[in-house]
Amino acid sequence: MFKRTKMRLVILNSLVFFILQNAFGAMIYFYMHYSLYHQVDETISEKKTHLLGEQERLGKELNPEREENHRMVYLLWDKKNELYKILPQQSLSKADVERFSSLLNKEGIQTITMDGNSYKYLNMSLEQDSVKRIQIIYNLKRENEMLSHLLMVIGFGSLISVFIALLGGIYLANKALIPIRKSWDKQQQFVADASHELRTPLSVMKLNLEHLFRHPDRSIEQESETIHQAIQELNYLSKMSSDLLTLARSDSEGLQVVQEPFQLDEVLQQIVRDFKALALQKQIQVTADIQPIKIIGDKERVKQLFVILLDNALKYTKDQGKVSISGTVKNSRAVVEIMDTGIGISKYDLPYIFDRYYRGDKSRTRHIEGSGLGLSIAQWIVQSHSGKIQVKSKEGEGTQVMVQFPIKKY
Structure with a gap:
């Protein structure tokens, strides 16, 4: 797949480079x-202006010795349109002179090609008895030679540009494929992890249903444990499906985040009250120090964020541990910190905790319920509110999560 994509990118980039x-x-x-x-046109026009202003000194102005390499030729015509003089002499053939004689009625600066030579010429009239018209003729040989040499250089450069374009195309294709490969690898890992996570509850449900099918004579009370396990797995699948749907919509930008002012401190206080009952079961002390904070955002999503964070803090904190939550305003930002005395996160796992389905030591966490998507959703909620989330942790010492939201004017 990537070989074909790379080849197409190389061809496309090379073609763009070449063009x-x-x-x-x-x-x-x-x-x-x-x-x-x-520049030639300006030279001819300046010469015409100069000659018109110096008609009395025409002989000196048309001195052949003043014209270099016969690039400027003057044909002087009398009142009968017969050639009076050519300067410099023998600079044009008789046939060329006859061709120019037929062009005496042309106005403005004209271009003509004769016998492979190109000329620019201009007809001008004089108020003299002997000379009535002058044709100023400029030989374009040198200009054409310069353009020919330039065309050869460009042509040679065009051949070289094929190799340059090819090298540039390969380089850009490799650079463009880096994020594509990363996204593909993440997608493959995501599919593999999702398949693994879904396989276990489906297998448990299958076994439970087969057990019920093999014992149709038993009562619901007798099989209550089997039914309870099936319901737990269904709840797990339902939560995972909901989390997957949330992440899929966030990836496609299909989820709209509501922007409205609300009291963040009230949301936090409500979450703390809800979790205190669960904390009592594990004899975990939950403390809160929350100042009044008003922000603009999606109240329900922000509530979901802190439910995820506080739920993780309680799940990974051992009995008789402590969880504290604080909220304050610093430098026009709402800062919320959640600290626990739980099992902590190793320095090797810390960079990957926001990856989907990532879990640290599987042997330590397999007994803990969860889909492995909570922190990915939490990170998306924070980023969708232009905030920041930071996690500091030491294995065996606990974890500190700090969330910051900008306080916008409303």
């Missing part, structure tokens, strides 16, 4: 073409 490089070369060529020809 961009050659488009840049074409832009350079056409810019040079325009620049050189425009």
